[in-house]
Amino acid sequence: MTTRPGPRERLLDAARELTYSQGVHVGVDAILKQADVARRSLYQHFGGKDGLVAEVLRSDGGLDRYRRVMDEAGDDPRERVLAVFDELDRITSQPSFRGCRYTAAELTLTDPGHPAHAEVRAFKEGLHRLMAAELTRHGHPAPGAGADQLLVLIDGVLAHAVTRPDARPALAARALAEAVLASGA
Amino acid sequence: MTTRPGPRERLLDAARELTYSQGVHVGVDAILKQADVARRSLYQHFGGKDGLVAEVLRSDGGLDRYRRVMDEAGDDPRERVLAVFDELDRITSQPSFRGCRYTAAELTLTDPGHPAHAEVRAFKEGLHRLMAAELTRHGHPAPGAGADQLLVLIDGVLAHAVTRPDARPALAARALAEAVLASGA
DNA sequence: AATTAGATAGACCGATTGATCTACTGTCAA
DNA sequence: TTGACAGTAGATCAATCGGTCTATCTAATT
Numbered sequence: 001m002t003t004r005p006g007p008r009e010r011l012l013d014a015a016r017e018l019t020y021s022q023g024v025h026v027g028v029d030a031i032l033k034q035a036d037v038a039r040r041s042l043y044q045h046f047g048g049k050d051g052l053v054a055e056v057l058r059s060d061g062g063l064d065r066y067r068r069v070m071d072e073a074g075d076d077p078r079e080r081v082l083a084v085f086d087e088l089d090r091i092t093s094q095p096s097f098r099g100c101r102y103t104a105a106e107l108t109l110t111d112p113g114h115p116a117h118a119e120v121r122a123f124k125e126g127l128h129r130l131m132a133a134e135l136t137r138h139g140h141p142a143p144g145a146g147a148d149q150l151l152v153l154i155d156g157v158l159a160h161a162v163t164r165p166d167a168r169p170a171l172a173a174r175a176l177a178e179a180v181l182a183s184g185a
Numbered sequence: 186m187t188t189r190p191g192p193r194e195r196l197l198d199a200a201r202e203l204t205y206s207q208g209v210h211v212g213v214d215a216i217l218k219q220a221d222v223a224r225r226s227l228y229q230h231f232g233g234k235d236g237l238v239a240e241v242l243r244s245d246g247g248l249d250r251y252r253r254v255m256d257e258a259g260d261d262p263r264e265r266v267l268a269v270f271d272e273l274d275r276i277t278s279q280p281s282f283r284g285c286r287y288t289a290a291e292l293t294l295t296d297p298g299h300p301a302h303a304e305v306r307a308f309k310e311g312l313h314r315l316m317a318a319e320l321t322r323h324g325h326p327a328p329g330a331g332a333d334q335l336l337v338l339i340d341g342v343l344a345h346a347v348t349r350p351d352a353r354p355a356l357a358a359r360a361l362a363e364a365v366l367a368s369g370a
Numbered sequence: 371a372a373t374t375a376g377a378t379a380g381a382c383c384g385a386t387t388g389a390t391c392t393a394c395t396g397t398c399a400a
Numbered sequence: 401t402t403g404a405c406a407g408t409a410g411a412t413c414a415a416t417c418g419g420t421c422t423a424t425c426t427a428a429t430t
Contacts, residue, residue: 007407023295025210028388038408039389049388099292103344107289110208124348148357151349156341162291163309164336172333179364192377213418223378224419234418 008045010035015056020101024053024108024116050115057105057119063126070134077138078181081131081150085177088154089170092161100158127151140183149180193230195220200241205286209238209293209301235300242290242304248311255319262323263366266316266335270362273339274355277346285343312336325368334365 005013014035018026028049032039046052066084073083091097098104102120109116132147140146153173160169190198199220203211213234217224231237251269258268276282283289287305294301317332325331338358345354 021295023293025293025295027386029386039410040391041407043389044406100344103288103347104292106347107284108208108210108293110206110210120348124345128349128352145357148352148354149361151352152341152345152354152358153337153361154341155344156337156339159285159288159340159344160309160337162288163305164313167313167333167336169333169337172330173337176334176338176361176364179361210417212416214416224380225421226377228419229376 007035007037007041011037011042011045011052012056012059015052016060019053019056019105020098021096024105053105053109054115054119057102057116057123060101060123062102062123063130066127066130077134081134081138081177081181082174084154085157085170085174088157088173089168092157092165092170093168097161097165099162100155103155103159124151127154135180138181140181142183146180146183150177153177153180192220192222192226196222196227196230196237197241197244200237201245204238204241204290205283206281209290238290238294239300239304242287242301242308245286245308247287247308248315251312251315262319266319266323266362266366267359269339270342270355270359273342273358274353277342277350277355278353282346282350284347285340288340288344309336312339320365323366325366327368331365331368335362338362338365 004010011031014031014037018031018034022030028039028042031052032042042049042052046055069083069087070080073080102123105116106120128144128147128151131150132143135143135146135150153176157169157173160167189195196216199222200216203216203219207215213224213227216237217227227234227237231240254268254272255265258265287308290301291305313329313332313336316335317328320328320331320335338361342354342358345352
């Protein structure tokens with residue numbers, strides 16, 4: 001049998017799910033109820049709701065997902081980058097898709113001092129490094145600028161698909177990603 | 186002297202400013218205070234906070250801004266489209282920039298029945314028509330798909346610039362917009 | 371001058387927010 | 401057995417939320 005995860009893990013899992021489906025403004029009560037955890041445990045482990053939300057973003061493993069998708073696409077940098085947009089098309093086509101967790105946190109949390117902002121920035125910087133590395137291997141003349149373009153495309157897909165998923169923005173972006181890759185022919 | 190606008194206009198102005206700088210979760214009290222309007226007037230004119238927020242989006246005139254920017258760029262469709270991204274670069278470089286009002290509303294308001302969602306959709310559909318018209322004049326072989334690409338770029342710029350404004354995402358997107366325009370050579 | 375509609379001021383409501391607190395339970399090690 | 405500790409359960413707190421209410425005032429219409 002599988003041992004039930006500890007309160008800390010249960011809190012993270014519940015918060016991860018609820019903050020995505022309901023937004024970061026879910027009540028603490030709802031998270032506690034779904035995690036089946038005592039109120040005190042939340043403040044013991046994370047100091048408060050802000051700390052929990054930030055830790056959800058930090059431990060989300062979003063970068064690993066991108067890495068895995070690219071690794072499954074093989075060795076060719078071109079195929080690896082394009083595979084990201086194929087995956088985005090799958091993700092944004094699901095009914096449960098509700099936008100990018102990081103962008104949503106950035107736009108929803110008004111307070112500039114909220115610890116979540118640092119996690120969002122760290123994530124996007126990490127993604128930038130990831131893409132720049134691929135472009136470097138591909139022989140792109142300006143991997144940094146090219147990665148900026150890819151990030152705009154990714155964020156654009158995730159933002160636009162919330163309102164107009166039927167437009168299949170990931171496919172539209174895929175074609176433009178080919179243009180980015182063509183820069184380093 | 187200029188006559189003071191009526192309560193309805195003052196409410197819209199205050200809500201427009203506060204929902205952008207503080208997010209749509211600003212309290213009704215803050216809006217009433219800044220508008221210097223009685224509580225009752227809000228419910229008389231808009232039925233409630235939801236109605237006010239939706240009307241702010243509907244009456245924002247965002248499409249007119251895009252039209253104006255393009256008109257000031259002259260007649261050439263290519264120049265008109267690229268001018269949009271030059272303007273986006275200016276907007277996203279301002280310290281007061283806090284992201285796209287429509288995307289923020291879409292991501293922040295969890296309730297699918299919120300009247301704001303219809304306004305967001307109407308705005309983006311209108312923008313799509315606007316861009317498709319330019320591409321048609323430009324001789325683009327698939328104006329609808331091309332407009333989808335431009336919208337992804339625009340949303341991407343506005344989403345990405347919140348976290349990484351120094352990357353100048355509008356300039357990165359501008360180069361890709363040229364690729365979109367080149368499709369209809 | 372009388373009537374009426376719109377605006378103002380502010381008390382008030384129930385619900386919910388995030389957070390703190392005390393008291394109790396179970397487990398494991400010394 | 402004792403003590404330490406993490407977790408549970410739940411009362412409780414002040415603050416805030418959106419919304420309704422009554423009462424008063426004002427300005428335009430009749």
